[in-house]
Amino acid sequence: MDILKFLTAGSVDDGKSTLIGRLLYDTDSVLADQLEAIQKSNRKNDDGTVDLAILTDGLKAEREQGITIDVAYKYFQTEKRKFIIADTPGHIQYTRNMVTGASNADLAIILIDARKGVIEQTIRHSYLVSLLALEHVVVCVNKMDMVDYSEEVFEKIHADYHELATKLGIHEVTFIPVSALRGDNIVNDSAQMPWYKGKSLLAHLETVPVHEVDNLLPARMAVQWVVRPQTDDLHDYRGYAGRVLSGAFRIGEEVKIFPSGNKSKIERLETFDGDLQIAEEGKSITLHLEDEIDISRGDIIGEIERSPLVSNQIEADICWMDTRELDTSATYLIQHQSKVTRCKIKEVLYKVNINTLEKINADTFGLNDIGRVEIKTADELAFDPYETNKRNGGAIIIDSRTNVTVGALMLRAAL
């Protein structure tokens, strides 16, 4: 059994909370004490049934202010798979939260109100999904009960969205007509739409293939910690602890250290449970090299053949996440994997109007703005272009005055 991480994109009016509530409720994931709490609540649907949206209700601090603060994670499982939902709120800070939620998701569910079709908000959500390079998109055309379960309405939205997805370079899209309120095609197949031959949402989520180890990607590991016990019996022990970001490492294979460019051979791939012959993507290991070379935390170990880009001048897409505007004269910190160095965001190339996808001129970025920038870093970074290997292509910007994470970067090219 594996884990699927997904995010739901849509505003309150699209029935996002009801959809999540329905998934939890119909998979029996709501426990008695939680159910008791919602049954006691005064919030009911028009027909007197419990309002499943309550299951995603947030904190007292949020209710007092009538807003959702940020991403909430929900967990459920079926016999086939475990699921982690990143439930991101729908208000003004949505972009920041959706980017955060999407950075760790395998799949995005985009909700479209059947009565409204593809609207500005759909474009915005889909743009973010393509920016963060999510592999899978499911478009749930919701509120089908409000349009008499019409195949024609569904097909029109299907065609409109297909056009948008092509424009954005989103390749894998699955369309499902649903009613979260009535439970049609969420967990149970709908009797109301015999014209729909596909799977219910849950059946799709249970079977869509994700994170099968992609051995086509180049081998990368970021060194997080150098293990040097320096005890009598482990006097010469030196291991590089980290997680395989992408690809696979094999014993005896030659590797290169970045940014230094030094080479060595893999001697051991150690884990607490015994040595490995091959360490694949996702594994946390301790790697040993044949030669004693200078390696420290933050360095990238990679294969010889396909090197990462190594540069201190980088072009990147940025999502600004702070209420304080970007200051192009200030020095920030940039964190890529386990490496932190100083940087300046030297130039704003353009900003994207994420509702129309237009590129516009800009000098700076405010909260939730997205666009392209040129960055100069104090030390060189060893990265892969985000679109080819996102496991080694993302970085964050930290304001050194406040220590807050103020920007997300999708690294694109070395200049």
Next chain:
Amino acid sequence: MDYLDQLEAEAIAILREVAGQFEKPALLFSGGKDSITLVRLAEKAFRPGKFPFPLVHVDTGHNFPEVIEFRDRMVKRIGEKLIVGHVQDAIDSGRAIEQKGKNASRNALQTVTLLETIEKNQFDACIGGARRDEEKARAKERIFSVRDEFGQWDPKRQRPELWNTFNGKIHKGENVRVFPISNWTELDVWNYIKRENIEIPSIYYSHKRDVIERNGVWMAAHEFLNMDADDKIYNKSVRFRTVGDMTCTAAVESEKTEIDDIILEISQSKISERGARMDDKVSEAAMEDRKKGGYF
């Protein structure tokens, strides 16, 4: 990758980030199954080296004796340092005031001792075993959660947390609470304990015990609970699903003495884990309020 391997690899990577980013981290050890799981994960992250942090236990003085015995034995086995902060010390010196009445518990007082222990040892990161599936305030918690010098959690000031890139930068006096098993569920922890054959305190398994009924749940009969003549004592076969101190941890009736049976019982259970915690029953936002006050 199997889900337990995936969760394990993520937790190991988080622990190694703590080692790399902080000067004086600590692992908060309660003696419960979640923190015992953290110890196993730390072994996986740092062996054959030593842990780059001590274990810290906040002892309310009302712990189950089985848990304290287990703690000392485990610490000896792994050969790591243990620091114990005593709530009793805070009470004796007047920095904490004991609650009165039947529902009195030292649970809330733990925060005083925790914050004092953090300050005294100048810990800049505290690793804890909290999980997001436990409670809705925890569902919004970061893996690296920054606290101010009063230990306060401010949900509005949380940093966005992207990819597996953790920002642990803090100002002097602040500290970070780190939750490596954020993405695990209760069942995941149990399945991992089974897979790894990890020893846990005996009170997690069914045993005969004198219990009394308090607010609709069974509590261990003990002088710590301020019992009086109205409390009727029953002898029942019970086990504990979480391990806090005796005054706030309710028992569930159970005949299960094998881990497989316990896993089955939990997967079929209709009550959430924290439903057995008196500390969350106080009000709907009990956890949220305690976290803002420095609870972990």
